[in-house]
Every structure is written in structure tokens, then in C-alpha cells.
Amino acid sequence: MTLDSIMCGDCREVLKTLPDGCVDCCVTSPPYNIGLDYGTADDRKSDDDYLAFTRDYLEQCYRVLKDDGRVCLNIGYKVSTVKEAGIDYVELLNLIKSIGYTLRETIIWVKSKRPDDPQSFCGSNTAWGSWMSASNPICRSRMEFIFVLNKNSFKKHHRGISTMTRQEFMDCASTVWYFPAERSRLHKAPFPVDLPYRCIQFYTYQGDVVLDPFIGSGTTAVACVRTGRRYIGIEQNPDYIRMAEGRIQQEKQQLKNRQVC
Ligand SMILES: C[S@@+](CC[C@H](N)C(=O)[O-])C[C@H]1O[C@@H](n2cnc3c(N)ncnc32)[C@H](O)[C@@H]1O
Structure with a gap:
């Protein structure tokens, strides 16, 4: 098993090549099934x-997780007015339970432009269906879920080194997280570094192994480099892997520069 690398392929197959119980935490955002063009993957099933x-x-992630491992699964809020888009949460949670996971937390990520101002909405300000009419009003989607799952043990089996600051702990120890969405034009649907950064700081120790089976432009790996964790990435589109590797090198260079100063 190669740590700190991104493997190219369909994660359902690539995950089978990983041994049982080798991962401390999985942080990921799968394709939402909303018809985005990821180049190689089908997002309209x-x-x-x-x-x-x-x-x-999710079954493969369960197998490769350690007994005290965790999954942070970021899934977009289902737009109920768009037929056949997204996932039915009731079905998702039943599926999660049937595999053997337990739901540890449900975190709501509010996409606010400024963390100190929850009302600073980051997203479309006009998609409200029928304007000021009960005909067919639609709630604008301002949030996404992060479902935090446990394999078996809620508590980690050993005591390692946590690297979060007091403020970071306080910000994470809440079921509502506020930070902006990512606006990169290089990838179709990246999450901001804040998302894996918080999950990693809150749920893992220094040196832990973090898996992202849908790593896209490498955001989870960037957060791992920043926090001193090891990563395993999987991605189907080789162009995204090249982009991810560039970002990871840049992050490592910035880290080196900070250490020299
Ligand atoms: C929502 S995006 C994740 C973006 C990532 N979090 C980031 O910040 O760049 C989902 C990614 O999964 C990839 N993908 C889709 N199906 C896949 C599969 N079966 N195996 C591996 N990667 C897949 C897509 O190419 C896309 O990059």
C-alpha cells in the first residue's frame, strides 16, 4: 500500500486492493448524481x-477502516424540486446502518461568505421558484451535510497527538459549521480546504492515515500535508490527479518556506 499518493481508477475497484483496517479516517465528497460532467465518471445514474x-x-470504506476509524461523508442537500437528483437521505442513512456504521454526528455546513456572519449567503440569490407567491416557492440551498460515521468504537483506541488550536476545537465542536464554498473553476465541484481540514483536526491524530476515494483536485491531500497526516487518494479522472499533484507540491513548498522562516 502506497501512502501519500493518488491512485487512478474507479474507487470501487481500487479500494479492493487496500488491506483491511489500514485507514484511520475517510474524508470525502462523492459525486452527488446531479449530472455534473467529471470527464470520466457518470454523474447521472x-x-x-x-x-x-x-x-x-461505503462497504469498501468500512472494510479498510480501522476498528476505531471514522468517516466524514459530505453530501449536498437534495434539491427536492429537481427530480432524480441527489440522494434520498432516509435511504442513505438506512444504507449506512445496514453496512454496520453508526451515525456519530450530523454536521450542517452553512455556506456563508464570512464565518462571522452566517447570513452572508454564498450561492445563488435568485433560485426561489415562484417569487412572493405560494404557487411553488423553493428554499435556496445554503447548506450541505457532513455525516460523521463510526465503524465500531466511538473512542480511539490509543492516545495520539492532536494538533488543533483551542479556537479550532471550539469551532468544530458544534453541529453547525460556517465557511465559504470553493469557487475554483479548475474542478467541477471541489470542497474548500476548510472542510477536510476541520474533519482531520477534529477526528484524527498527527500521522493518522486519511482516505479520500473521490479526491478530485486533491483538497483532502492538501489538508493532510498542512496538518501532518498521511493520505491515500483515489480519482478516476487523470487530469484531476495532475491538478491535485500540483497543489500538493505547492502546499509542501509553502510548508518548507514556513519552516525556514
Ligand atoms: C464531488 S467531486 C470531489 C471533489 C474533491 N473533494 C475536491 O475538492 O476536488 C467527486 C470526484 O469523484 C470523481 N469520481 C467520480 N466517480 C468516481 C469513481 N467511481 N471512482 C473514483 N473517482 C470518481 C470525479 O471525477 C470527481 O473528481
Whole structure:
């Protein structure tokens, strides 16, 4: 098993090559099944196919997790007015339970432009359906979920080194997180570094192994470099892997520069 690298392929197959119980934490955001063009992957499956796809990768993640391992699964809020888009949360949570996970937390990430101002909405300000009419009003989607799952043990089996500051602990120890969405044009749907950074600081020790089976532009790996964790990434699109490797090198260089200063 190669640590600190990104493997190219369908994560459902690549995950099978990893040994049992080798991962401390999985931090990921899968394709949401909303028809985005990721180049190689299909993001417009039938509900049944998408659920089967979700089962396949979540079962493999369960197998490769350590007994005291955790999963932070970031999934977009289902837009109920768009038919066949996203995932039915009731079905997702039943699936999670049937694999053997327990739900540890449900964190709501509010996409606010400024962390200190929750009302500074970051996103479309106009998609509200029928304006000022009960005909068919739609709630603008301002949030996403981060489902935090446990394999078996809620508590980590050993005591390692935590690297978060007091303020970071305080910010994470809440079921509502506020930070802006990522606006990069290089990847179709990146999450901001804040998301894996918080999950990693809050749920892992220094040196722990973090898996992202849908690593895209490498954001989880960047957060691992920043926090001194090891990463395993998987991505189907080789262009995204090249982009991720560039970002990781840049992050390592910045880290070196900070150490010299
Ligand atoms: C929501 S994006 C994740 C973006 C990532 N968090 C980032 O910050 O760049 C989902 C990613 O999963 C990749 N993908 C889709 N299906 C895949 C599969 N079966 N195996 C591996 N990667 C896949 C897509 O190419 C896309 O980059």
C-alpha cells in the first residue's frame, strides 16, 4: 500500500486492493448524481444505480477502516424540486446502518461568505421558484451535510497527538459549521480546504492515515500535508490527479518556506 499518493481508477475497484483496517479516517465528497460532467465518471445514474454505487464504495470504506476509524461523508442537500437528483437521505442513512456504521454526528455546513456572519449567503440569490407567491416557492440551498460515521468504537483506541488550536476545537465542536464554498473553476465541484481540514483536526491524530476515494483536485491531500497526516487518494479522472499533484507540491513548498522562516 502506497501512502501519500493518488491512485487512478474507479474507487470501487481500487479500494479492493487496500488491506483491511489500514485507514484511520475517510474524508470525502462523492459525486452527488446531479449530472455534473467529471470527464470520466457518470454523474447521472438512476436512483437505484446511485444507491448501489453508494453501497459499493461505503462497504469498501468500512472494510479498510480501522476498528476505531471514522468517516466524514459530505453530501449536498437534495434539491427536492429537481427530480432524480441527489440522494434520498432516509435511504442513505438506512444504507449506512445496514453496512454496520453508526451515525456519530450530523454536521450542517452553512455556506456563508464570512464565518462571522452566517447570513452572508454564498450561492445563488435568485433560485426561489415562484417569487412572493405560494404557487411553488423553493428554499435556496445554503447548506450541505457532513455525516460523521463510526465503524465500531466511538473512542480511539490509543492516545495520539492532536494538533488543533483551542479556537479550532471550539469551532468544530458544534453541529453547525460556517465557511465559504470553493469557487475554483479548475474542478467541477471541489470542497474548500476548510472542510477536510476541520474533519482531520477534529477526528484524527498527527500521522493518522486519511482516505479520500473521490479526491478530485486533491483538497483532502492538501489538508493532510498542512496538518501532518498521511493520505491515500483515489480519482478516476487523470487530469484531476495532475491538478491535485500540483497543489500538493505547492502546499509542501509553502510548508518548507514556513519552516525556514
Ligand atoms: C464531488 S467531486 C470531489 C471533489 C474533491 N473533494 C475536491 O475538492 O476536488 C467527486 C470526484 O469523484 C470523481 N469520481 C467520480 N466517480 C468516481 C469513481 N467511481 N471512482 C473514483 N473517482 C470518481 C470525479 O471525477 C470527481 O473528481
